[in-house]
Amino acid sequence: MAGKRLTMALIAGAALAGCSVNPDRVTGGPDQTSPLVEFNPGLFGIGRGAGAGNASAPAPEVPAMPSSAEDRLVTAIEAQGCVLTAANVDSVLVSAGLTTEELRVVTEQLVSSGRAELSGEGAIRVISSSCI
DSSP: OOHHHHHHHHHHHHHHHHHHOOGOOOSSTSSSSOTTOOOGGGGGGTTTTSSSOOOOOOOOOOOOOOHHHHHHHHHHHTTSEEEETTEEEEHHHHHHOOOHHHHHHHHHHHHHHEEEEEEETTEEEOOOSOOO
């Protein structure tokens, strides 16, 4: 145990050996400006009014996640090439926000409503405008 601590201390010491502070660049106290750190409030839009020069780009739109479990599953399967297989089921579950049990129920609903069909050995193909 002591050997492990010594090894960690040596590694930490070696990592810090390359770090140094130039005392000529550090000034007196907290009320004085240090040349090591300079804060430019303009970079963060601080102190600007609502007038000109404060134009900011609108936030990018994030596509809304479909609300129903069926729609989330269809969207996730479409993103995987329109077919749910054993190879992509984990990523589809994560993308759709579903559990394995929910997947079983929702795929049955999709097949019975005509929005999906069984395709091959255990694969499910989505039928949508994106997947023909």
